[in-house]
Amino acid sequence: MIYGFDFDGTLVESWTAKPLPGVRGRLAALPAGTHTFIATNQAGPVFRAVLGQAKYPSVEDVAQRLTDGLRALDWRPDLLLICVAPPLKHQQDYAWVRAASEAITALNVTIPGLIVRIGRDPTWRKPQPGMLFAAARYYDMRIRSMCYIGDMETDRQAARATGCGYLDAVAWRKGAAT
Numbered sequence: 725m726i727y728g729f730d731f732d733g734t735l736v737e738s739w740t741a742k743p744l745p746g747v748r749g750r751l752a753a754l755p756a757g758t759h760t761f762i763a764t765n766q767a768g769p770v771f772r773a774v775l776g777q778a779k780y781p782s783v784e785d786v787a788q789r790l791t792d793g794l795r796a797l798d799w800r801p802d803l804l805l806i807c808v809a810p811p812l813k814h815q816q817d818y819a820w821v822r823a824a825s826e827a828i829t830a831l832n833v834t835i836p837g838l839i840v841r842i843g844r845d846p847t848w849r850k851p852q853p854g855m856l857f858a859a860a861r862y863y864d865m866r867i868r869s870m871c872y873i874g875d876m877e878t879d880r881q882a883a884r885a886t887g888c889g890y891l892d893a894v895a896w897r898k899g900a901a902t
């Protein structure tokens with residue numbers, strides 16, 4: 725079985741590295757040998773580059789937060805998939821596409837033992853299912869042996885588009901069976 729997780733609002737409080745209540749225990753309770761991955765949209769640095777607004781995170785901010793969040797969770801998935809593609813309405817716009825390419829080059833998340841893949845393919849951006857299909861390919865497993873856990877309607881839509889299972893993060897944190 726493969727368990728995939730959204731990051732913000734699912735494992736940590738959104739835009740922080742602070743674990744949400746119950747998450748550490750739930751992760752620690754996963755059976756040994758369970759495949760786990762994170763699939764997260766992190767286009768903040770692209771907004772920052774194009775709009776020039778410092779309220780959006782830099783690539784360094786994103787890398788630091790993911791690293792700190794995983795450390796705080798005392799857990800490491802096999803695979804971290806990060807999508808920096810901008811929202812659909814900007815995906816044909818050169819400035820946004822270029823900023824996404826630059827974000828891929830500049831975003832450096834290095835955690836020993838963790839495979840990191842960063843993409844700007846529009847099909848990767850949730851609610852599109854590309855990251856979840858990429859995870860299934862990585863494990864060479866059938867999509868039906870995957871369950872994705874997230875907190876947003878876009879997470880549910882991405883999972884539904886692949887045919888994998890889906891569990892709401894609130895229910896999961898409270899102990900719903902995965």
Ligand SMILES: [Mg+2]
Nearest residue numbers: 730732733875
């Ligand atoms: Mg989320």
